[in-house]
Amino acid sequence: MNTTEAPPLTRKDFQSDQEVRWCPGCGDYAILSAVQQVFPELGIPREKFVIVSGIGCSSRFPYYMNTYGFHSIHGRAPAVATGIKMTRPDLDVWVVTGDGDALSIGGNHLIHTLRRNVNLKILLFNNRVYGLTKGQYSPTSELGKRTKSTPHGSVDFPFNPLNIAIGAGATFVARSVDIFMPHLKSVLKRAAEHKGSAFVEVMQNCNIYNDKAFAALTDKTGRQQNGLYLEHGKPLVFGDNKDKGLRFTGTDFEVIELGNGKSEDDCLVWDEEHANPSLAFQMASISTGDGLGDFPVPLGVLRAVDAPTYDAGVIDQIDELTTARPQTLDQLIHGTDTWTVDAGGNVHRGAN
Amino acid sequence: MTLPIAGQTDAGKAAEATVSDVVIRFAGDSGDGMQLTGTQFTNTSALIGNDLSTLPDFPAEIRAPAGTLPGVSAFQVRIADHDIHTPGDAPDVLVAMNPAALKANLRDLRDNGVIIVNTDEFTPRNLKRAGYESNPLEDDTLNAFRLYRVALTTMTRRALEESELDVRSKDRCKNFLALGMIYWLFSRPLEPTIDWLRVKFRRRPEIAEANVKVMKAGWNFCDITDAFQVRYDVEPAKLEPGTYRSIHGNSALAIGLVAASRRSGLPLFLGAYPITPASDVLHELATYKHFGVTTYQAEDEIAAVCAAIGASFGGNLGVSCSSGPGIALKAEGINLAVMVELPLVICDIQRGGPSTGLPTKTEQADLLQVMFGRNNESPVPVIAASSPANCFDTALEAVRMATAYMTPVILLSDGYIANGAEPWRIPQVEELPDLRVDFHQNAEGFMPYMRDEQTLARPWAIPGTPGLEHRIGGLEKEDVTGNVNYEPENHDHMVRLRAEKVARIVNDIPDLEVEGPQSGKLLVLGWGSTLGAITGAVNQARADGLTVSRAHLWHINPFPRNLGDVLDRFERVLVPEMNLGQLALLLRARYLKDIETYSKVEGKPFTRDEILHRIERMTGESNQR
Numbered sequence: 001m002n003t004t005e006a007p008p009l010t011r012k013d014f015q016s017d018q019e020v021r022w023c024p025g026c027g028d029y030a031i032l033s034a035v036q037q038v039f040p041e042l043g044i045p046r047e048k049f050v051i052v053s054g055i056g057c058s059s060r061f062p063y064y065m066n067t068y069g070f071h072s073i074h075g076r077a078p079a080v081a082t083g084i085k086m087t088r089p090d091l092d093v094w095v096v097t098g099d100g101d102a103l104s105i106g107g108n109h110l111i112h113t114l115r116r117n118v119n120l121k122i123l124l125f126n127n128r129v130y131g132l133t134k135g136q137y138s139p140t141s142e143l144g145k146r147t148k149s150t151p152h153g154s155v156d157f158p159f160n161p162l163n164i165a166i167g168a169g170a171t172f173v174a175r176s177v178d179i180f181m182p183h184l185k186s187v188l189k190r191a192a193e194h195k196g197s198a199f200v201e202v203m204q205n206c207n208i209y210n211d212k213a214f215a216a217l218t219d220k221t222g223r224q225q226n227g228l229y230l231e232h233g234k235p236l237v238f239g240d241n242k243d244k245g246l247r248f249t250g251t252d253f254e255v256i257e258l259g260n261g262k263s264e265d266d267c268l269v270w271d272e273e274h275a276n277p278s279l280a281f282q283m284a285s286i287s288t289g290d291g292l293g294d295f296p297v298p299l300g301v302l303r304a305v306d307a308p309t310y311d312a313g314v315i316d317q318i319d320e321l322t323t324a325r326p327q328t329l330d331q332l333i334h335g336t337d338t339w340t341v342d343a344g345g346n347v348h349r350g351a352n
Numbered sequence: 353m354t355l356p357i358a359g360q361t362d363a364g365k366a367a368e369a370t371v372s373d374v375v376i377r378f379a380g381d382s383g384d385g386m387q388l389t390g391t392q393f394t395n396t397s398a399l400i401g402n403d404l405s406t407l408p409d410f411p412a413e414i415r416a417p418a419g420t421l422p423g424v425s426a427f428q429v430r431i432a433d434h435d436i437h438t439p440g441d442a443p444d445v446l447v448a449m450n451p452a453a454l455k456a457n458l459r460d461l462r463d464n465g466v467i468i469v470n471t472d473e474f475t476p477r478n479l480k481r482a483g484y485e486s487n488p489l490e491d492d493t494l495n496a497f498r499l500y501r502v503a504l505t506t507m508t509r510r511a512l513e514e515s516e517l518d519v520r521s522k523d524r525c526k527n528f529l530a531l532g533m534i535y536w537l538f539s540r541p542l543e544p545t546i547d548w549l550r551v552k553f554r555r556r557p558e559i560a561e562a563n564v565k566v567m568k569a570g571w572n573f574c575d576i577t578d579a580f581q582v583r584y585d586v587e588p589a590k591l592e593p594g595t596y597r598s599i600h601g602n603s604a605l606a607i608g609l610v611a612a613s614r615r616s617g618l619p620l621f622l623g624a625y626p627i628t629p630a631s632d633v634l635h636e637l638a639t640y641k642h643f644g645v646t647t648y649q650a651e652d653e654i655a656a657v658c659a660a661i662g663a664s665f666g667g668n669l670g671v672s673c674s675s676g677p678g679i680a681l682k683a684e685g686i687n688l689a690v691m692v693e694l695p696l697v698i699c700d701i702q703r704g705g706p707s708t709g710l711p712t713k714t715e716q717a718d719l720l721q722v723m724f725g726r727n728n729e730s731p732v733p734v735i736a737a738s739s740p741a742n743c744f745d746t747a748l749e750a751v752r753m754a755t756a757y758m759t760p761v762i763l764l765s766d767g768y769i770a771n772g773a774e775p776w777r778i779p780q781v782e783e784l785p786d787l788r789v790d791f792h793q794n795a796e797g798f799m800p801y802m803r804d805e806q807t808l809a810r811p812w813a814i815p816g817t818p819g820l821e822h823r824i825g826g827l828e829k830e831d832v833t834g835n836v837n838y839e840p841e842n843h844d845h846m847v848r849l850r851a852e853k854v855a856r857i858v859n860d861i862p863d864l865e866v867e868g869p870q871s872g873k874l875l876v877l878g879w880g881s882t883l884g885a886i887t888g889a890v891n892q893a894r895a896d897g898l899t900v901s902r903a904h905l906w907h908i909n910p911f912p913r914n915l916g917d918v919l920d921r922f923e924r925v926l927v928p929e930m931n932l933g934q935l936a937l938l939l940r941a942r943y944l945k946d947i948e949t950y951s952k953v954e955g956k957p958f959t960r961d962e963i964l965h966r967i968e969r970m971t972g973e974s975n976q977r
Contacts, residue, residue: 068815071825079655083662112651325642347401347588
């Protein structure tokens with residue numbers, strides 16, 4: 001047995017030889033960089049990573065990662081990845097998708113994958129527009145949005161991706177932003193460590209078709225004023241000088257100004273492990289994610305609970321039955337009722 | 353054959369007559385257990401050593417309104433002391449559990465055929481439901497037949513007088529009274545069914561024993577009374593020596609896939625979504641987990657095929673199974689497998705259509721869909737099973753092509769052979785083809801789209817192998833490197849290469865064999881489930897002194913190498929198909945040969961006589977020329 005330790009992997013080990021072909025300035029570059037920085041830190045051999053994608057700008061991701069990769073068809077990446085993970089539990093399988101790919105054409109696969117709790121990591125790059133097809137509105141585009149396919153403004157009410165994931169029963173739900181590098185990396189690491197479906201929405205800027213969609217959150221002042229950085233066991237405070245907080249009235253969240261008799265003690269302490277998903281759902285609902293509303297944008301881990309995974313359940317059954325019911329192929333082919341015709345043409349019940 | 357009305361007589365006993373061949377149809381309401389009754393009769397006859405063939409015919413509705421024509425469920429079985437090819441054109445015996453069952457099936461019955469009816473069900477209300485204006489048991493509707501009136505429900509209740517079951521449960525046993533009678537009438541033993549009942553209802557022995565009791569009551573009723581003047585026997589068929597079992601097509605397909613998994617060393621993964629008549633493959637494979645089989649009931653047809661592709665990427669034997677409507681949904685997934693050149697087997701158990709069509713009825717009209725129903729140039733090998741037992745060999749051959757050529761393969765079956773049964777001579781495991789697969793291991797010089805010189809297959813390099821990290825996908829590939837490439841010359845090259853790869857399969861598939869004269873005036877050429885009817889018709893035509901040959905296609909894409917030669921050797925070629933001429937279209941296009949189509953799209957298989965009459969007409973025409 002070879003006991004020599006391989007040198008630790010570096011970011012470079014995960015860069016493929018393919019020229020990256022996203023538009024200059026695209027948020028995808030930052031996300032690619034974050035993933036290439038996080039993967040070497042996970043202690044997993046490079047050949048064990050598989051990245052599966054669908055169709056769209058984000059779905060070109062696998063070509064730029066020097067791992068096993070599968071650029072599949074529109075919306076179907078969770079289905080392909082499920083087939084891989086069910087049969088190859090030793091692999092670390094990541095799905096990279098976008099708002100159109102995951103929430104429109106592939107919505108069914110997304111919710112069922114999350115419902116089953118397949119041990120996959122799903123990164124949804126949400127730029128609120130169809131980029132690869134040159135600028136149509138997407139299922140996360142805001143009402144009234146003017147695009148090539150909605151010249152008079154969209155009247156199509158959008159999805160909140162976090163609510164879809166929480167509603168589908170996802171056991172890990174988080175959100176970060178393409179250019180918030182340290183935050184994004186920490187969220188990716190948390191997702192990697194989760195056992196079960198880990199859903200991460202990454203707000204991603206499309207500087208060609210939907211530039212500055214998240215500017216109110218991502219510009220210099222917005223980061224502190226409009227970002228609510230969730231931390232497990234910590235009170236919900238935000239703002240330039242941590243001068244605001246979120247209180248839970250029992251039915252709703254409300255923003256409170258700290259000081260003047262109100263302190264962190266009046267704010268809800270965030271519990272990402274809360275078994276009932278309704279609070280996480282309500283948290284996801286306070287903002288559409290662009291930082292333009294009355295509430296801050298929740299970032300970080302909304303939900304992280306333990307639950308059995310589908311793939312482990314499937315494999316356990318197979319292992320159990322393989323031990324409990326040994327049968328040869330010959331026995332299977334024979335079945336239970338046979339008859340035998342001998343050389344003289346006589347028939348008797350049973351095999352020879 | 354017509355059942356004789358006289359036979360050898362012993363004093364005080366019914367006359368006994370041996371017949372070589374009999375067709376029995378059990379018909380009743382969907383809830384009357386006709387499929388089960390027919391299956392029991394089939395299995396018992398199989399164990400006696402008869403050759404047999406079955407034709408289940410049931411409605412798409414689980415429980416259509418009781419007593420109505422759409423609710424009638426029927427099971428036809430033919431048993432014989434010789435080699436047979438079809439479930440029979442016309443029943444000799446009809447068991448009709450109610451007026452609707454009688455009305456729906458009477459027109460098929462042979463003249464002077466035997467009818468056993470449950471008189472208890474011939475009430476004014478049921479007669480009206482079946483659309484009878486007067487009671488056919490009392491008018492002259494049934495004059496041409498031998499009618500036996502039996503109060504099945506009353507007798508069942510009486511047999512179970514001491515049972516503690518409720519009346520409803522008692523009444524549900526009445527099909528076993530009919531079965532007991534038919535067992536007596538055709539001199540079958542009761543033991544195999546008794547054994548089956550006691551295993552099936554081991555947790556509810558009171559149900560098992562009630563059915564046993566009722567079945568014996570049916571038998572005894574015939575034995576004691578003079579209900580029937582003649583009792584028949586069908587002797588064992590002179591089958592080739594060997595061990596046999598009775599098998600349905602879907603079951604043979606499921607077992608064949610497990611066998612292929614074992615012979616290839618690849619764990620089997622089935623991605624499926626419930627659809628008639630393919631679901632039984634999913635059901636059966638779900639019970640074979642102890643063979644390392646993973647079954648995945650996906651959220652839809654698309655996910656089912658995509659998960660199978662993912663499993664293949666990971667080094668499993670990826671399979672997806674469906675019927676026409678589901679295959680349509682899988683088209684984009686199949687095309688992905690064409691592009692990424694991964695092994696995949698897609699089983700299409702065809703049914704009547706288009707659209708939802710006739711879910712429980714049979715048809716062969718997906719041939720052009722599986723050949724061409726995908727965007728762009730998308731060559732996929734196609735192979736068609738021709739009988740229930742042949743589904744086993746077809747599964748192995750589909751897997752062989754898929755893994756040897758790194759390609760998706762489509763396996764065609766249909767509702768007729770999926771649900772039909774026949775005796776199957778069980779093969780020796782060691783005689784099955786060796787399908788061992790070697791995954792690529794060597795990192796030196798590895799390119800994901802480098803190719804085997806002979807087969808043009810690319811290497812199967814599975815995730816987890818150090819040094820072989822690579823990316824595949826639906827975008828056009830550069831040959832050898834597998835890099836995304838949009839160059840015009842490369843695309844032209846790759847389109848031709850994918851076509852050539854599938855075309856080269858012709859190098860290791862058998863030539864088409866012609867049965868009968870190797871050249872001449874008429875060839876009857878078939879594919880898929882028409883094999884039985886064509887064989888029966890051609891054999892009969894020859895027995896009648898006509899000169900006719902026949903051949904049956906197994907591989908449809910690519911066609912066997914000698915097919916063009918075979919077609920050229922005959923003046924006329926007749927292709928019977930349960931569609932409007934889809935194979936004929938392919939043959940005409942490929943070989944510029946005038947093909948004569950015989951179409952039937954009634955949701956029912958061809959009868960032997962239909963094809964025989966066509967042969968007679970065509971040979972008659974030839975003689976006049």
